[in-house]
Amino acid sequence: MPRNLIGYAYILLLFTLSYSCQTGGSRFGEIKPVSEICVESYDVNRLPLEISEMNSDPDEVTIRYRFVSQNCLCDSNPIFVCERPANWTVKMNGEEILPSKRQHMFDETDGCYVIGGRVLDGENVIELQGNGEISRACIAGDFNVLASDETEWLVAPSKTLKVAPLSGQGMPFYSGEVSYSRKYEAPETIGRRVLRITEWEGESCAVWVNGAKVANFAGKSLKKNIGPFLKTGENDIEIVVTVSEGDAGLLREFTIE
Numbered sequence: 001m002p003r004n005l006i007g008y009a010y011i012l013l014l015f016t017l018s019y020s021c022q023t024g025g026s027r028f029g030e031i032k033p034v035s036e037i038c039v040e041s042y043d044v045n046r047l048p049l050e051i052s053e054m055n056s057d058p059d060e061v062t063i064r065y066r067f068v069s070q071n072c073l074c075d076s077n078p079i080f081v082c083e084r085p086a087n088w089t090v091k092m093n094g095e096e097i098l099p100s101k102r103q104h105m106f107d108e109t110d111g112c113y114v115i116g117g118r119v120l121d122g123e124n125v126i127e128l129q130g131n132g133e134i135s136r137a138c139i140a141g142d143f144n145v146l147a148s149d150e151t152e153w154l155v156a157p158s159k160t161l162k163v164a165p166l167s168g169q170g171m172p173f174y175s176g177e178v179s180y181s182r183k184y185e186a187p188e189t190i191g192r193r194v195l196r197i198t199e200w201e202g203e204s205c206a207v208w209v210n211g212a213k214v215a216n217f218a219g220k221s222l223k224k225n226i227g228p229f230l231k232t233g234e235n236d237i238e239i240v241v242t243v244s245e246g247d248a249g250l251l252r253e254f255t256i257e
Contacts, residue, residue, distance in 0.1 A: 029187030031230070031256050036182065039161040040238065043176030046081075046140040047153055049126070063128040065137060068148060069119050070156040077116045078141030078155075079103070080126055085111025087132035092118045093125055105140060115139070144170025165201075165250050166243070175244050178202075180251045184235045193227040199252035200241060208238040226256070 053064040082088065083106075085099040092115050099111035115126075128134070139155065148154040159170065166174050186193075197205065198221045205222065207215040209229035215222060226237075239251050 029189060031187070031190075031193060031235075032185045034183045034185045034234065037163050037180050037251065037253070038182070039163065040179040040181040042161065042174075042178045044140045045143055045145065045158070045171050046138045046173055046175070047145045047155055048173055049137045049139065051134070059131075060129055061131060063134060065126045065128075067124055067126075067139060068152065068154045069121055069124055070146075070154055071121065077114065078119060078139050078143060079105070080113040080115050080137070080139050081105045081110055082113075082128065082137040083110050083134055084132050085113075088128040088130040091127045091129075093120060094127075105138075106136070116141075138173075145172055146170055163251070173245050177240050177242050178251075179238055179240045181236060181238045182254070184230075184237060184256060186230050186232055186235055188232050190227050190230050190232070192225055193230060194257050195222070195224045195226045195237070195254060196257065197222040197239065197251070197254045200239075201250045202241040202243040204242045205251075206240040206242075208236075208240065210236055 047067065049065040049067060051063055052066045053062075055062045079100075080090070080092070080097075082090070088111075090097050090099075090111075090113055092113070095118060097113045097115065097118070099113050103112040104110055105112055126137075142158045144156045144158050146154045146156055156170070161169055161171075161178075163180065166172075166178070195207065195209075195215075197207075204216065204218040206213060207222070207224065207226070209226050210231060212229050214226055214229055215224045237254070237256075239254060241251050
């Protein structure tokens with residue numbers, strides 16, 4: 001064979017091997033998903049409360065919040081959260097309750113009151129008496145928020161989340177993180193492997209591979225080489241989506257190529 005043809009053949013071989021390495025070609029074997037995408041974890045749900053009744057006089061302000069509960073929420077350990085607890089005497093269904101000294105939800109100026117053992121089926125009333133202003137109050141816990149027939153919100157026991165928008169699963173006011181996971185089986189030779197995320201909704205995404213954080217982004221899509229973080233056998237891929245109130249909070253699909 002002429003020398004120049006041998007040279008061309010050698011260059012072609014190098015190019016083929018290089019392309020195979022970069023694209024996770026067949027010589028590395030296929031990485032196969034061994035589970036569906038599932039919701040691994042999430043933060044507490046919450047229901048913002050609107051003032052239903054307010055009486056003011058020069059010496060004392062009385063504010064009442066009302067919410068409706070279904071099938072009791074004792075097991076979800078819900079809490080009532082309001083600002084500046086030192087300014088208020090708080091009652092839950094007529095019984096005075098005290099704030100936790102160490103627990104906060106928004107910042108150190110708020111008060112958290114455990115109300116799990118005091119929630120009744122049907123209507124519940126939280127009353128504040130004192131001097132001050134309230135700009136936000138809510139109940140928080142592991143429960144669902146549903147729209148009732150009377151065009152008001154109903155809190156009910158939580159259900160397992162699916163890979164679908166949070167707003168349609170009893171979490172229309174959710175703000176926090178949602179963790180999605182999937183397991184993959186990797187061959188003995190791994191090489192370069194590109195994780196692709198193209199369908200998601202939220203503020204930001206973080207990617208974890210076998211417990212190591214490998215990427216954080218806020219764009220529309222991500223392509224990331226995660227080959228160095230994979231191992232032969234089973235691998236855990238976790239995508240943590242951060243959402244704010246009103247976001248769908250959804251990760252539809254991700255692939256490894």
